[in-house]
Amino acid sequence: MTTGREAILGIMAQSAEHLSAEDIYIRVHEQKPSIGLTTVYRTLELLVSIGMVAKFDFGDGRARFELLQGPKCVKYHHHLVCTGCSRIIEYSDFIAEEISILESIQAKLSKKYDFVITNHLVQYCGLCAKCCTEKKSGTEQLTEDQRVLA
Amino acid sequence: MTTGREAILGIMAQSAEHLSAEDIYIRVHEQKPSIGLTTVYRTLELLVSIGMVAKFDFGDGRARFELLQGPKCVKYHHHLVCTGCSRIIEYSDFIAEEISILESIQAKLSKKYDFVITNHLVQYCGLCAKCCTEKKSGTEQLTEDQRVLA
DNA sequence: TCGTTAATGGTAATGGTTGTCATTTACATT
DNA sequence: AATGTAAATGACAACCATTACCATTAACGA
Numbered sequence: 150m151t152t153g154r155e156a157i158l159g160i161m162a163q164s165a166e167h168l169s170a171e172d173i174y175i176r177v178h179e180q181k182p183s184i185g186l187t188t189v190y191r192t193l194e195l196l197v198s199i200g201m202v203a204k205f206d207f208g209d210g211r212a213r214f215e216l217l218q219g220p221k222c223v224k225y226h227h228h229l230v231c232t233g234c235s236r237i238i239e240y241s242d243f244i245a246e247e248i249s250i251l252e253s254i255q256a257k258l259s260k261k262y263d264f265v266i267t268n269h270l271v272q273y274c275g276l277c278a279k280c281c282t283e284k285k286s287g288t289e290q291l292t293e294d295q296r297v298l299a
Numbered sequence: 300m301t302t303g304r305e306a307i308l309g310i311m312a313q314s315a316e317h318l319s320a321e322d323i324y325i326r327v328h329e330q331k332p333s334i335g336l337t338t339v340y341r342t343l344e345l346l347v348s349i350g351m352v353a354k355f356d357f358g359d360g361r362a363r364f365e366l367l368q369g370p371k372c373v374k375y376h377h378h379l380v381c382t383g384c385s386r387i388i389e390y391s392d393f394i395a396e397e398i399s400i401l402e403s404i405q406a407k408l409s410k411k412y413d414f415v416i417t418n419h420l421v422q423y424c425g426l427c428a429k430c431c432t433e434k435k436s437g438t439e440q441l442t443e444d445q446r447v448l449a
Numbered sequence: 450t451c452g453t454t455a456a457t458g459g460t461a462a463t464g465g466t467t468g469t470c471a472t473t474t475a476c477a478t479t
Numbered sequence: 480a481a482t483g484t485a486a487a488t489g490a491c492a493a494c495c496a497t498t499a500c501c502a503t504t505a506a507c508g509a
Contacts, residue, residue, distance in 0.1 A: 185458040206356035229408055238412055243404045250400050254393045255423055258379055262388055266425035273405055275416035335489040
């Protein structure tokens with residue numbers, strides 16, 4: 150169906166970033182103030198259930214959504230996440246090497262476990278340069294802890 | 300340091316599953332009733348920050364934790380998640396093929412974006428056989444929606 | 450135009466997670 | 480063993496993203 154849903158899809162088609170439900174709500178609200186947050190959540194749920202939108206979680210407490218279909222949509226979503234500042238980099242280089250392996254594994258998993266696999270997610274977690282230097286200065290006790298616990 | 304933390308680590312070392320904070324709290328509480336939920340969260344946060352525990356999110360609203368070090372700990376965490384019932388399968392077959400590719404990509408990403416990458420996550424999302432048949436019976440309106448929206 | 454059904458919005462409730470703060474524990478020093 | 484200091488703890492409150500509820504509104508076919 151349609152009305153506010155088109156607005157939501159429009160917003161998602163424009164911005165290629167990983168928007169949270171609130172991000173989308175704010176932007177949709179600008180051009181159509183009548184739309185409420187509840188509708189945004191409901192529409193996103195619907196879009197995810199029909200495989201049109203992917204829902205990600207990068208550990209910052211809010212879900213992120215990304216359009217899977219339409220022009221200028223990337224098919225594969227491989228992310229580099231900084232666990233320090235929650236910065237997300239969506240890398241597209243190097244992907245080609247992964248795809249064939251991942252797809253062949255997907256086919257095997259699908260057969261073995263009797264799953265209909267709709268999409269996959271590859272996420273590298275670590276610390277960006279900035280957060281890494283911040284960590285080093287002033288956290289001798291962490292390595293201490295690690296020694297004691299290990 | 301130590302005390303309740305050892306108990307928490309002990310629980311995590313015993314159970315190879317993906318425990319939520321509350322799961323851990325309940326089990327720790329059985330053998331050491333003095334330990335509170337807050338301590339469990341704080342300890343998990345510490346363990347994650349020093350790279351001893353990985354934190355996952357499978358979309359069911361609660362975080363999952365898994366020990367990364369010690370005996371009988373798997374180094375790689377590749378999951379198959381049913382978006383219908385949140386069932387998680389940790390597959391270990393097929394992994395060998397992925398590792399070399401993923402590690403070479405990790406090295407390239409680390410250099411290009413100046414990240415210290417601590418671990419990676421591969422997640423295939425889909426529907427298990429049970430949820431898949433449930434979806435088919437009684438959700439003609441979903442494919443209808445999909446048609447309209449597409 | 451009218452009627453049925455689905456969609457919507459505001460608000461309240463839910464629930465996992467984090468903050469606060471007084472108390473307790475651990476550990477190094479006498 | 481006693482003591483002092485700083486970190487760790489636990490109970491409870493606060494937070495905040497998400498979901499439930501319900502009365503109202505919009506959409507679409509007749």
